[in-house]
Amino acid sequence: MPWDLKSDRPIYTQLIEQIELMICSGIYALGTKLPSVRDLAQEAAVNPNTMQKALAKLEEDGLLYTNRTSGRFVTEDADIVKQVKGRLALSQINDFLKKMKNLGFQNKEIISMVENLLESKEDDYHEHNS
Amino acid sequence: MLRKLLKYEIKATARLFLPLYLVLLVFAGINRMFSIIHFESFNDSAFGGITAGISMTVYITLMAGTFVMTLVVLIQRFYKNLLGDEGYLMFTLPVHSWKHILNKLIVSMIWVTSSGIVALLSVLILVPLDISLKEFLRQIRLFGIQLMDQFGVGVYLIGLETVFLSFLFLASGILMIYAAIALGHLFNKHKLLASFGMYIVLGTISKIFLSVYALSIGHFENIENVGTFFESQIAFFLVFIYVTVIAAVYFLLTQYILKKKLNLE
C-alpha cells in the first residue's frame, strides 16, 4: 500500500492514521512484527524522528507493543483493533453524512439511498456468482 | 597529514612531468643519432637535412616547453587546486592551511630542480660526450682548486652553503608567486591580472627592502669581493637573513589570506 500523505496536515497525524488503517485492513496482522523505524520511514519517505513519534503514539494507544529484544509488534488483542476499526468507521460515516447534509439530503433520504445502492450491489454480486 | 598531501600532490604533477622528461631525453638521443650519422654524410641528402632540422626544432621546443610547463604547473597547482573549485575540497580537509602551502612549495621545488637536472642531462646526451664531459669536469676541477687555494678546507662548507642558499632563494621566489596569487584572490574581478600586478608590487617591495637592508649593513657590498673564509661566512649569513625574512613574510602573508580572507567563488 502506498503512503498517501497530504501536504496541509501534520505528517505525524497522517502517519498514525495510515498505520491504523494498515493494521485494521490486515496488511499488518495481529501479532506480526513491524519493519524497523528506519525502513518504515524510508518506505514512506518521511523523517525517521516523525515516524518514531507516530509509532510511540500508537504504542501508547495499545495498538503496538515493543519487545525489548526483538522489535515492535502489532498487538495480539483483537478487541483493541476492533475498537480502532469502529472509530475509523465512525469518522468515515461522519464525513459522509456531513457531505450529504451539505448536498441537502435528509436522514431518511440518505438511508433509503444507501439501502438501494447496497441492494443493487447485492444483485450484481449474485449475478456474478450464478 | 603533510605526507598524505605530498603523496597526492606528487601524483597529480608527476603524470605531467615524467612523460615530458622522457620525451625530452628521447629527442635529445634522436638528435645525437643524427649528429653521429652526419659524419657518414647522411645530412647531405635533402631528406636527411630536413629530418635532422625538424628533430632539432622539436628538441628546442621541448626544452623551452619544459621550463614553461614547470612555471605554469607551479602556478596552476596553487591557483586551481587551492583557490579554484577544488579548494572547496582541499580547505575542508582536516589539514592546517600552512601545510597546504608547504606541500605546494616542496613539490614545486622538487619539479623546478628536476626540470633543471633533466634539461642538463638532455644537453649532455645531445652534445658528444667525449669532448663536452671531459672539458666540463676539467673546468669544475680547476674552479675547485682555485677555491681551495683561497679558502682551504672551508670550501666544502661553502659549497654546502651555496646549495642551501640556492634552495632558499628558489623557495622565496616560489613563495613570492604564491603570495601574489593569494593577494590577487582578494580582488573581486580579474583575479589573474591582479595577481600579476601583485607580483610586480611584491618584487618592487622586496628590492626596496634589499636596498634598505644593504644600506643598514655596511658590510653588505663586500659580498662581491669576498677574500677570506671568514668574510665569506659573514656574507652567507647576511644573505641568509635576507632571504629567510623575505620567504617568511611571503609565507605568513599567504597563510593569513588563506585562513582569514578566503573567499572561494
Place this chain on the structure above:
Amino acid sequence: MSTILECKNLTKKFGGKNALEAVDLNISRGRIVGLLGPNGSGKTTLIKLCNELLTPTSGEILIGGYHPGIKTKKIVAYLPENTYLNDWMKVSEIINFFKDFYTDFNSEKAFDMLKRLNIDPQDKLKTMSKGTKEKVQLILVMSREAQLYLLDEPIGGVDPAARDYILDTIISNYNENATVILSTHLISDIERILEDIIFIKEGQIVLTKTVDEIRDEEGKSVDALFREVFKC
C-alpha cells in the same frame, strides 16, 4: 538533547553589505533540518562559515563545542554547490583520497552506493557528466560517518530519480547522533523528510519551527508558507 551547531550573533559582511546579520541558531543532534530561503538570502554564506571557508565579521560559530577548524572538519561532511572533483583521478582513487584524509570514511558504503547508481569505480572523473559528478560527490559525503552533514542545494540540478535517491540516502543514513542540514529553495520535494525548518531572508533568520508545527498551526504546507513569506 545535545547541541551540534550553535551560532551566536553571527554576522558576515562583504564590503559594506551584510550577507548575514546577527544570526542566532541552535541545532540539536539527530535532526534533519531544512535551511530554506530564496537565492542570495545567505544560505551558502552560513554553510561556508561553518566550514571555515569564510571567517565571520563578528559573532561566533560552535560545532560540537569547537570553533570551525581542524577539529570541526573531522566531524563535518560538506557538500558544496560547486563540483570540486579534479580531472585526473579515477573514482576509486578519489575514494582512497577521502579514506586517507577522513578517519570516519566508510569505503564499503561508498562502493555499495556506486554500484547502486551504476557508476564504475574505474571511470575517470574527467569523462563524467556534470550529473554523475554530483552523484559521486554526494556518495563521497554521505559515506562519511560524520556528526554534521552540511548539504548545499543537494537536489538543485539533479533529475527526479536521482533526487529520490538522495532523499532515500539521507533517510537511510540517519542516526540519532548526526544532524543533516540541507539548504534548498525547492521545498515541496523535501518537505516530508525534514523535521525542523529555518527560513532565512536577506541574511536574517525569520522563522524556526518543526514542519508539523507549521502544518498544525497554519493548516498549510511549508512550501505554501514559504511562498507566502517570500512573496515578491
